[in-house]
Amino acid sequence: MSNRIKKIKVGMASCGIAAGADELYKILEANGNGIPLEEVGCIGHCYAEPLIEVETDAGSIFYSVTDTKQATIDNIFNLGEASRFGISEIRAAKENVKITRLCGRISPTDIDEYIANGGYEALQKAQAMSSAEVIDEVKISGLRGRGGGGFPTGMKWGFMASKEADEKIIICNADEGDPGAFMDRSVMESVPHQLIEGMLIAAYATGSNKLFIYCRAEYPLAIKNLKIAIDQAYERKLNVINGKPLEIIIKEGAGAFVCGEETALIASLEGKRGMPRFRPPFPTDKGWNDFPSMINNVETFANVPVILAEGGAEYAKIGTEGSKGTKLFALAGDLENPGLIEVPMGITLAEIVFDIGGADRDSVKAVQTGGPSGGCIPVELFDTPVDYDSLKSLGAIMGSGGMIVIGQNRCMVETARYFLDFTHRESCGKCTFCRVGTKRMFETLERITAGAGEIADINFLEDMGTKVRSGSLCGLGQTAPNPVLATLCYFKDEYLSHIENRQCEALECPALVDVEIKQDKCIKCKLCIKNCPVNAVSDDFVIDNTLCTRCNSCIEVCPKDTIFRCKKGDGYYSG
Amino acid sequence: MSTDYSCLEQIDKNPGNLIKGLQTIQAEHSYIADEAIVATANYFSMAVVEVEGVVSFYAQFKRTQPGKFQICVCDGTACHIKGSTLMLDWISTELKIADGETDADGFFSLETAACLGCCSLAPVMSVNGKVFGNLDRKATLKILKEYRKK
Numbered sequence: 001m002s003n004r005i006k007k008i009k010v011g012m013a014s015c016g017i018a019a020g021a022d023e024l025y026k027i028l029e030a031n032g033n034g035i036p037l038e039e040v041g042c043i044g045h046c047y048a049e050p051l052i053e054v055e056t057d058a059g060s061i062f063y064s065v066t067d068t069k070q071a072t073i074d075n076i077f078n079l080g081e082a083s084r085f086g087i088s089e090i091r092a093a094k095e096n097v098k099i100t101r102l103c104g105r106i107s108p109t110d111i112d113e114y115i116a117n118g119g120y121e122a123l124q125k126a127q128a129m130s131s132a133e134v135i136d137e138v139k140i141s142g143l144r145g146r147g148g149g150g151f152p153t154g155m156k157w158g159f160m161a162s163k164e165a166d167e168k169i170i171i172c173n174a175d176e177g178d179p180g181a182f183m184d185r186s187v188m189e190s191v192p193h194q195l196i197e198g199m200l201i202a203a204y205a206t207g208s209n210k211l212f213i214y215c216r217a218e219y220p221l222a223i224k225n226l227k228i229a230i231d232q233a234y235e236r237k238l239n240v241i242n243g244k245p246l247e248i249i250i251k252e253g254a255g256a257f258v259c260g261e262e263t264a265l266i267a268s269l270e271g272k273r274g275m276p277r278f279r280p281p282f283p284t285d286k287g288w289n290d291f292p293s294m295i296n297n298v299e300t301f302a303n304v305p306v307i308l309a310e311g312g313a314e315y316a317k318i319g320t321e322g323s324k325g326t327k328l329f330a331l332a333g334d335l336e337n338p339g340l341i342e343v344p345m346g347i348t349l350a351e352i353v354f355d356i357g358g359a360d361r362d363s364v365k366a367v368q369t370g371g372p373s374g375g376c377i378p379v380e381l382f383d384t385p386v387d388y389d390s391l392k393s394l395g396a397i398m399g400s401g402g403m404i405v406i407g408q409n410r411c412m413v414e415t416a417r418y419f420l421d422f423t424h425r426e427s428c429g430k431c432t433f434c435r436v437g438t439k440r441m442f443e444t445l446e447r448i449t450a451g452a453g454e455i456a457d458i459n460f461l462e463d464m465g466t467k468v469r470s471g472s473l474c475g476l477g478q479t480a481p482n483p484v485l486a487t488l489c490y491f492k493d494e495y496l497s498h499i500e501n502r503q504c505e506a507l508e509c510p511a512l513v514d515v516e517i518k519q520d521k522c523i524k525c526k527l528c529i530k531n532c533p534v535n536a537v538s539d540d541f542v543i544d545n546t547l548c549t550r551c552n553s554c555i556e557v558c559p560k561d562t563i564f565r566c567k568k569g570d571g572y573y574s575g
Numbered sequence: 576m577s578t579d580y581s582c583l584e585q586i587d588k589n590p591g592n593l594i595k596g597l598q599t600i601q602a603e604h605s606y607i608a609d610e611a612i613v614a615t616a617n618y619f620s621m622a623v624v625e626v627e628g629v630v631s632f633y634a635q636f637k638r639t640q641p642g643k644f645q646i647c648v649c650d651g652t653a654c655h656i657k658g659s660t661l662m663l664d665w666i667s668t669e670l671k672i673a674d675g676e677t678d679a680d681g682f683f684s685l686e687t688a689a690c691l692g693c694c695s696l697a698p699v700m701s702v703n704g705k706v707f708g709n710l711d712r713k714a715t716l717k718i719l720k721e722y723r724k725k
């Protein structure tokens with residue numbers, strides 16, 4: 001056979017490992033007769049995990065290996081046709097993979113491989129320029145902060161460069177607090193050197209001497225890979241800028257969403273409770289231990305080497321008037337192909353959700369952008385281009401890049417309740433409107449979803465939402481009402497149906513649904529009776545909905561799919 | 576017998592390292608006992624209330640001893656949309672413990688997290704840090720059964 005296997009790369013980012021990549025790695029190792037294996041990060045096609053890339057003399061072949069049967073493994077070593085994986089043409093045409101070009105393609109912990117692929121060239125190039133020229137290049141690129149705020153990065157760097165102090169601090173915000181987003185995790189796990197390179201360029205441009213990475217503790221693999229990468233950068237003396245070695249310190253967060261806010265993050269870095277404070281003074285004036293400190297997001301830093309390599313003007317060719325470059329999105333929820341995508345700014349939501357995500361056009365109701373600070377956008381508005389300003393005009397935000405597709409079978413009132421449950425618990429408690437207002441809003445939503453809401457509740461939500469927005473110091477409170485106000489704007493009929501008819505059309509809210517067994521199709525196998533935790537199914541297969549907790553256990557075990565949820569009181573058979 | 580908190584000694588006494596100190600204790604002892612708070616306060620020369628204030632602020636810190644196997648159900652947005660509430664219900668019913676509790680023999684404890692970063696495999700849960708994805712009821716109960724045998 002002429003087509004020799006040179007190497008097999010196994011996607012071993014968190015998503016791959018969760019899908020079973022580590023077991024697969026061991027099996028490939030045992031069966032491989034010494035073929036070199038390499039652990040790589042994530043190429044973004046998480047729906048196909050575990051994914052491997054078989055490098056041969058004639059190019060690479062990808063396999064999506066969902067089982068470890070001997071035949072499957074043999075098929076891979078024989079370069080068989082089965083379970084081959086290819087990126088769909090339509091996705092390939094819509095994506096523009098620049099920032100994540102090396103994600104999943106190289107070993108995250110092999111600095112030589114990063115360098116062989118052009119890594120750290122941008123840092124060299126930057127150091128051959130003056131620091132003002134580097135900042136100009138970033139300004140020309142039009143890069144805006146990827147952490148959610150969208151502040152022009154070059155301008156921030158300019159402020160920082162103008163400060164005189166004994167110590168100047170650069171902080172990478174790797175807190176990734178949006179529950180349902182994993183762009184930063186993927187970058188840190190897959191190409192930690194790219195983040196470090198971006199930070200070192202920032203340090204050079206702004207004359208900073210200490211670098212922090214504040215990473216959430218839920219990301220152990222990201223922390224591990226970053227530590228290895230930092231040690232390697234030290235070894236090569238890449239951290240020596242203007243003749244002085246800079247320290248890069250990783251600090252682990254401790255599970256508080258508000259610590260993603262920059263002043264709270266600084267308090268947390270100082271070992272204190274993560275309470276935001278009033279700005280000004282801005283961190284670039286008074287930050288960590290009162291030294292000038294500049295905070296950027298992981299993805300923002302990861303863009304920097306690309307900008308320096310190709311030049312700001314070239315970078316700015318992609319995107320829209322006010323939003324340049326490409327953006328990473330973490331696609332999840334009700335769609336065929338969840339994963340990490342990189343698209344040019346200005347692409348429409350429809351292209352992302354349907355063409356790239358493979359969601360079914362008839363079953364999508366909305367998409368949530370910006371997590372708990374964002375809003376939902378109904379499918380009718382999917383022609384909207386994705387950029388900072390367009391999304392804002394719809395009452396949503398770009399946010400950091402979490403994008404959750406919501407299907408027709410999800411209840412929007414329940415979704416709003418979910419987000420308020422999150423924000424009211426995560427409020428640090430400093431501002432009364434945020435602390436108490438979000439709690440009252442949450443309780444109101446609980447009432448509505450429990451079928452005990454009143455029409456006055458809608459006015460209350462709108463009124464309180466506006467007050468919480470204006471009466472809060474930091475972005476958490478200022479944006480917490482967004483999910484409620486957005487759903488009230490686009491899905492008011494769902495609220496009304498919960499309140500006036502005591503019905504949940506999506507059949508999600510437990511208090512407003514019944515469960516019943518379709519008698520004519522039932523094969524009387526008794527699995528539902530055996531699995532019901534509260535004995536709500538009678539011997540003659542009728543569900544007592546006064547006992548039933550709507551846990552769906554019977555629906556999950558029924559081999560004939562004869563058990564289903566229906567609107568409260570609509571059941572034909574059930575009691 | 577008093578517990579040994581010498582693991583603190585590898586950390587610089589600067590109060591900026593308080594969170595790191597607490598994380599080190601939790602990594603070693605799996606939770607932060609009252610004694611640990613006093614020991615930490617002494618070590619960093621801080622008031623006990625200051626340490627208590629930081630511990631209670633951050634969700635990561637546990638004040639009671641968790642079980643041998645710590646089950647963490649993700650309730651991030653993606654997992655919530657994909658039915659994490661039901662999953663929590665199934666586990667809770669099976670193990671007869673609620674969110675935040677540990678079972679009587681200290682074997683399993685159950686908690687929720689705001690996102691484990693594997694949203695594309697939603698719904699997910701982790702047991703002692705190992706993440707399992709694409710779970711339905713059958714798969715969830717099977718995982719519990721396998722850990723029971725350990």
Ligand SMILES: Cc1cc2nc3c(=O)[nH]c(=O)nc-3n(C[C@H](O)[C@H](O)[C@H](O)COP(=O)(O)O)c2cc1C
Nearest residue numbers: 145146147173176177260261262296297300475476
């Ligand atoms: C409640 C709250 C949570 C935030 N969480 C994050 C986060 O997890 N990651 C992040 O990069 N920025 C987060 N931000 C935004 C930061 O405050 C800050 O704007 C950002 O890190 C600046 O970096 P950038 O200009 O590169 O975007 C959050 C802001 C608020 C108000």
Ligand code: FES
Nearest residue numbers: 649651654691694
């Ligand atoms: S939402 Fe569950 S892993 Fe992110």
